[in-house]
Amino acid sequence: MIDKQWPSAADAVADIPDGASLAVGGFGLSGNPIALIEALLAQGTTGLSVVSNNCGVDDWGLGILLNARRIRKMTSSYVGENKEFERQFLEGDLELELTPQGTLAEKLRAGGSGIAAFYTQTGVGTQVAEGGLPRRYAPDGTIAVASPAKDVRAFEVRGERREFVLEEAITTDFSLVHAALGDRHGNLIFNKAARNFNPLAAMAGRVCIAQVERLVEPGELDPDRVHLPGVFVHRIVEVGSDIEKRIERRTVRPSAGSGTGEV
Template sequence: MDKVVSTAAEAVADIGDGASLAVGGFGLCGIPSVLIAELKQSGVSGLRCVSNNCGVDDWGLGQLLGGGQIARMQSSYVGENKEFARQYLSGELEVELTPQGTLAEKLRAGGSGIAAFYTRTGVGTQIADGGLPWRYDANGEVALASPPKETRTFEVTEVGPDGDAVSAEHEFVLEEAISTDFALVRAWKGDRHGNLVFRTTSRNFNPLCAMAGRVTIAEVEELVEPGELDPDEIHLPGIYVTRVVELTDEQAADKRVEKRTVTPTETKEA
């Protein structure tokens, strides 16, 4: 039951070329930065990553992207990474943009044994109709586009403006679940059995990505012994976690902010 490994390098040693990864975090909040750095050092290539975004140019998944180690990204937001845009538009990177809520549910479904689900999100757009550019060629032409997805009409009962139940037919699009070879996540606390606790907003996509990975590796800022975590405070049970890496104090403190903004100080006249 002891899932702790001694180093991050040992934890990611079996992630090979072409592997699929679900990577937790939102922006730079809660990303498994130490595990990502070890993947960069390993030189593994052709990775197919699923993550809300791809970090920034010099941190997070942006490090792997800058080294040409990512072949495909499935994300909901990519606006903070210039190298991402360059690779996508030049045909070096395949990209599947997915609505954020849909991406979260696809990961959750993958970890729950649900093959697919219907949602109204994306109906009437290229998400459902197909034609969303996944990959460009060197000339800027679309080399690969998304296929159309199955749609179906359901009768849905909603609450009307007067508080009355109103039934209406709506179109839904079928979205398939996501499961990956590996998942990389970061937690605030974890025990040797893999039970994890996430701190405030760093919870974000981490539990969902952990559920979706067939092999899930968690880096934890504080490692505790089994039984020290109150069952009610555990956000992700250890059944989803394969390996645990304890971070050093320095690694745990190395957290970055995408854009630091401050409120201007008002200058009072003397």
């Protein structure tokens, strides 16, 4: 399909079923595909397994799905800024696969590139490799599900023998991402730090749904500026440049005579 534009976020996510796996872009609250997340919330999809760097905050980003108990499992590298996340995990309502941040990025990239697995030094000598990290707690606080041990092998690198742990790639049923610019063929340009995990999440989804602030005609984007080619994108929705964007905490330098640097 050459023209990948869809009329609305609701239409674009309508076929995401209960129990689907999702790769979702964003870092903190930067680059969150909030229109797609809100559309998914509105249609009532539940039992989701989500791969994303974090889970938003209590009332924004993926946190709104978590608050509605629509997520059964998170694969993340950072789980702060969200009290509900903490509560659900510690009480055994949420499964968590905690993954080092760089490893998570590479697992998504590998999945999108057709690479089944890779070896990395990150996590060698820790529970990441040896297993035993809590993934789900029982109601009594004991560990109901723990992470398994992973294959560790030694390789010679630059004349030195080192150990590496095997990490499997990640692919998901769908991916949800946010970009600043896109064309109807699905080519995307991201804005500065909002790029973060978005291209990697897009690559990992078998069906990638992108929300863009501005949609242009094919040929209007400079090919040298395209961060993600349209081959990875299957549906694109224009949400407008005035879409709400939040940050976790805002701090500024105090003005003259001010006693605090926080607003």
